[in-house]
Amino acid sequence: MAIHCDGRARIVGNDVNTDYIIASTRKRDTLDEQILKRYLLETVDPAFAASVQPGDILVAGTNFGCGSAMEIAATVILAAGITAVVAQSFSRTFFRNAVNNGLLPIECDTSDIHEGDRLSVSSDSAAISIENRTRGTTLAASPLPALMADILAAGGLVEFIRHGGWTQGQPA
Amino acid sequence: MTRPATISEKILSAKSGVEARAGDIVVCDVDLVIGTDASSPMAIDYFKRMGGTALFYPKRVVFALDHYAPPSTAKTAAFHEQVRAFANEHDAALYEVGRGISHQVVAELGRVLPGDLVIGADSHTVTCGALNLFATGVGSSDLAAAMITGRIWLRVPETIKVTLLGKRSPGVAPKDVALAMIAELGAEGANYRALEFHGDGVGDFTLEDRFVLSNLAVESGAKAAIFAADAATDAYLERRTMQRRSGVTADPAARYSREIEIALDTISPLVAIPHSPNDVVSIADLLGTPIHMVFLGTCTGGRVVDFHEALAVIERGGGRIAPGVQLVITPASREVHRRLIVDGSLAKFSDLGAIITTPGCGACCGTSGAIPGSGMNVLSTANRNFKARMGNATASIYLASPAACAAAAVTGVITDPRAIG
Numbered sequence: 331m332a333i334h335c336d337g338r339a340r341i342v343g344n345d346v347n348t349d350y351i352i353a354s355t356r357k358r359d360t361l362d363e364q365i366l367k368r369y370l371l372e373t374v375d376p377a378f379a380a381s382v383q384p385g386d387i388l389v390a391g392t393n394f395g396c397g398s399a400m401e402i403a404a405t406v407i408l409a410a411g412i413t414a415v416v417a418q419s420f421s422r423t424f425f426r427n428a429v430n431n432g433l434l435p436i437e438c439d440t441s442d443i444h445e446g447d448r449l450s451v452s453s454d455s456a457a458i459s460i461e462n463r464t465r466g467t468t469l470a471a472s473p474l475p476a477l478m479a480d481i482l483a484a485g486g487l488v489e490f491i492r493h494g495g496w497t498q499g500q501p502a
Numbered sequence: 503m504t505r506p507a508t509i510s511e512k513i514l515s516a517k518s519g520v521e522a523r524a525g526d527i528v529v530c531d532v533d534l535v536i537g538t539d540a541s542s543p544m545a546i547d548y549f550k551r552m553g554g555t556a557l558f559y560p561k562r563v564v565f566a567l568d569h570y571a572p573p574s575t576a577k578t579a580a581f582h583e584q585v586r587a588f589a590n591e592h593d594a595a596l597y598e599v600g601r602g603i604s605h606q607v608v609a610e611l612g613r614v615l616p617g618d619l620v621i622g623a624d625s626h627t628v629t630c631g632a633l634n635l636f637a638t639g640v641g642s643s644d645l646a647a648a649m650i651t652g653r654i655w656l657r658v659p660e661t662i663k664v665t666l667l668g669k670r671s672p673g674v675a676p677k678d679v680a681l682a683m684i685a686e687l688g689a690e691g692a693n694y695r696a697l698e699f700h701g702d703g704v705g706d707f708t709l710e711d712r713f714v715l716s717n718l719a720v721e722s723g724a725k726a727a728i729f730a731a732d733a734a735t736d737a738y739l740e741r742r743t744m745q746r747r748s749g750v751t752a753d754p755a756a757r758y759s760r761e762i763e764i765a766l767d768t769i770s771p772l773v774a775i776p777h778s779p780n781d782v783v784s785i786a787d788l789l790g791t792p793i794h795m796v797f798l799g800t801c802t803g804g805r806v807v808d809f810h811e812a813l814a815v816i817e818r819g820g821g822r823i824a825p826g827v828q829l830v831i832t833p834a835s836r837e838v839h840r841r842l843i844v845d846g847s848l849a850k851f852s853d854l855g856a857i858i859t860t861p862g863c864g865a866c867c868g869t870s871g872a873i874p875g876s877g878m879n880v881l882s883t884a885n886r887n888f889k890a891r892m893g894n895a896t897a898s899i900y901l902a903s904p905a906a907c908a909a910a911a912v913t914g915v916i917t918d919p920r921a922i923g
Contacts, residue, residue: 359575421690426644430644477655488643492552
């Protein structure tokens, strides 16, 4: 299934851990993403959450989502209206949580993407491409392995499991 | 004929029923699914949305109330009520408030054995790899799917071979070796990869010491951090379970993506400086830095041996805490807590004026326990020192061994523990 999204690049740096995406002390008070999204990335930039527009694409450096495996870090990003995260590299737990919630994680060289660039992301089973309309460049990323692509295409692990998941067949 | 395999490849082959090698994506049977009060409320929600009605293997699911121990707000108390009700309804084990940190408790109870595949919705689940098993951290949705299906999908990781050579010098802690390792690997040097520990130096580490190395491996992104089984493994398990398992070893021709060697006698006391556990310097570079709070606890430094080492340093240093230093003690589990009561250690900490808190995650992630004041410098036995980690963005968190933390408690400044007494 193809995924397509257009939006503004929102740049963050390297090693943005899940506590920075949403503080543990915030999720102690509520698990409602609609409330928590007000505090998205507050430790990195207190003004960030208020400046997010639906459709924005988060663009990070290396090791995005490191630290705690807390899944709310992925779901708060989605709640803020961000549908894809492009990073130089992801922590494995964040990558899983993104795929499992239908948030598209794209691993590629982000060094030439700048704050506010207009990006157009296309993903299908064969390839992922990011067109930078501001700079007139196109970046390519490797497609996801089949099982991950299936989970993402289902909209996340909830729908994947609801529709039988891997319980229908032998272990892959 | 099967291809040579690492420990991870052997375990994931056994659990998936196929010859699993690095890079493959396999669906594996899970031996133990661990949820916490921080991750299970979301997992219960995913479970319901996935159409879950029952646990696939109730005996393979446990919940620990460890992050909000005890609850300090009505909301966290409600999280606990939700997890209790779910565990009760589905006949899963529940480790109550005060029982301890999830992965510490399952190890103490002999619930994790060599060769097992363990998933926990807590990134430090990797700690259990010290017992010769594949233990990895996941999110709440993976937890829910494993509760329903008994399985999880995993990409079989490449393995980094970490060879430990020789012996530590006197006064050098397992934590120092672990900090040296994650500094060498960097914040993502082990991302998507497993670590496997080899070398004659492994014999220099008790099972409890090995937990420290496996625990901190996740600060370099490691998916698992596995020791081979030996006499120390047997001795640890012997007291805790009737079950016996033969260990899983790597084939001599197993493929490693990288090999690093750590000469133990070259390591000296180290400190991770704010705000990254991988930003490690020699303690000699920080001598005299004022410390306002000392935190002894967590899944890295909250075991019996850690508190004994800290007390020994404090006693060598005159048996007093420097004025203006707040000393916070949080045993990793009730077993640790009880042993410290029985041997008199907690009475000594109490006499020192320490704050002794409920076993669990404590102040580590700012969700329970003592929050540092604004501008405070904290020296902690924990594993993470991210900005705001302990609940105050203006505090600076330094990480070190229990002995180094104790030395700072005595002097009020960062001090080489070998210089005390």
